[in-house]
Amino acid sequence: MLFTLIAFALALGVLVTFHELGHYWVARLCGVRVLRFSVGFGKVLARRTDRHGTEWALSAIPLGGYVKMLDDAPEGASPAEADQAFNRKTLGQRSAIVMAGPFANLLLAAILYTLLNLMGTSEPAAVLAPPAHSTAAAQAGLLGGDRILAVNDQPVKSWSEVRWQLLDAVTSGGEASVTVEGESGAQRERVLRFQAEQIEPDGADPMAEAGLALALPRPVVKSVNVGSPGAHAGLREGDIILSVEGVQQPTAQVFIKHIQEHAGKSVPLTVLRDGAPVALNVAPKAESGDDGREVGRIGVMLGADFPMVTVRYGLFDSARRGVTRTVDTVWLSLKMMGRMVVGDISLRNVSGPVTIADYAGQTARIGLAAYIGFLALISVSIGVLNLLPIPMLDGGHLMYYAVExxxxxxxxxxxxxxxxxxxxxxLVALMGLAFFNDFSRLFS
Known part of the structure; x- marks a missing residue:
């Protein structure tokens, strides 16, 4: 719990502070006097006043921050001092100052996505499991073992990139073309057609519903005990199990269950070794299991064999992809909001601080890359939310300026x-809905 709270406070502090820095930078450029820039709220723990008269404060509650500007010139102010007031600035300057906060969040998201592309991550390759009959993937002619190379002519390296490229079409309905490479190495083009679905927060994965899922990893021999039945059968470290007694492409669970059920019997295997299939026979040794029943064991340790790829790009390509990912996320967020308004998406998808804090803790535990991705996504959400034409938000002020x-x-x-x-x-209604959804998920 403490780790989750720290991850949440750090995320909110970074994102809101960057938002307020956007207001601050543009206000200073427009000649507005900034009275205070506070990191956090509540009691001031430390403060320093710079040469421009701005008080920089560190406050006790680390949940964001704020910028306080000189709104109106005080009585008796000189013309130069009066000109530093926010209300004395032109309509264009005031609009720029207000827009700077949300745009700072979008800029931060692009920077974070760029950083992720530069860092590089190890991710599963986009190798498909056999699609269920009548799904969009099956109707398009996709097969188990196909590897997706491109979506809508956009090259993809990993499964996460495939999911992102298909997310809009899968959730909103439409078509997407994919380039796949079969197990034989031949490439072909296929067109996926999706139907728009009602999206529920606890509903099925729309990708899986469309028949698009990762292939299960194949069992691979990690080690063989000396003198074990596996060693006598000729199993070696690195062998990939292709079949067990006629069962093709068994999962590790299926393979282990089959061995356990055939104690003292000869079990034919086919393994992949150095790129070629090798036929073997193994006789599981009868041993007493944890529940006292007799089970077969062959004395090998299994692991998972699944193709992984390192997703990393150069500086300029990373920056381009970072900006593109940010723009696409903004557009997708707006589309999802629109569908929510007309009822195509359940209001239960609205999340509040409890869910965000939970995701902050989960991604921080997974690793730095996951946490940076979370920060980028929430930064986009803050930017988009603040641009909505709702009074009290930045977008509400821009709406007034448009009327002006x-x-x-x-x-x-x-x-x-x-x-x-x-x-x-x-805003109260929106926060009430968000908290209701948060606690519904928490206690359901």
Whole structure:
């Protein structure tokens, strides 16, 4: 729990602070005086005032931060001091300052995605399991063992890249072309056709429902005990089990179960060794199992054989992919919000701080790459959310500025007051829904 809270606080602190830095940088460029930049909320633990008169504060509650600007010039201020007030700036300058926060989050996401591409990650290759009959993958003619090389003419290296490229079409419906390489090495083009589905947070994986799933790893011999039945049969380290007594491509569980059930009997095997199939016969030795029953054992340790790829790109390609991934995520987020509004996607997909904190802890435990990916995704979410035209959010201020541009004068104070009430009500309702969904997942 403590680890999860630390991961969540760190994530929120970084993302919100970067958001506020966006406001700060552009405000300074536009000549607005910034009174305070606080990392965190509540009691100030440490502070320092720079030469521009900005107080930099570290506060006790590490859940974000804020920027306080000079909104109105105080009475008796000189013309130069009055010109430093936010309200004295042009409509374009005020809009730029407001937009800078969300755009800073989008910039941070692009930087994080770029960093991931530069770091490189080891991921499963996109080798498919046999698709179930009548699924989109089966109807397109995809086969078990096919390896996906490209989606919509975009080369892909790993299963995670395939999932990302197909995510929009799978969730929203539509078509996608894939280039696959069969087990024989021959390449072919196939077109997948998807139907839009109702998306539930605890529903089935839409990729799996479309017949697109990773092939199960094949059992591989990791070690052979000296003098064991496996050693007498000729099994060697590195042998990949292709079949056991006629069962083709058995999983490790199937192979072990078959050996256990055939104590004292000769079991024919086919293994892949140095690229060629080798036929063997092994006689499992009868031993007493954990429950006292007699089971067969052959004295070998099994592991999983699955093709892995290292996904890494150069600097310029990483930057291009980082920007593209950010733009695609923004577009997908907006589409999902639109589908949620019209009822195509369940409101149960709305998540709040509890779920985000849980994901922060989970990804941090998995490793640095997973945590960076989580930060990038949440940074995009913060940027998109703040651009929505809801009063009290940055997008709400931009909406007022758009009205001001049309009217040629600022929005009346009464409009602002009513908008604040509406915005507050919407945000309270949204947070209430998010917390309800969080605790429903927690206790279900």
């Amino acid at each position: 541009a049309i009217r040629g004068k600022p929005v009346p104070e009464k409009w602002l007051e009513n908008g604040q009430r509406v915005g507050l009500g919407l």
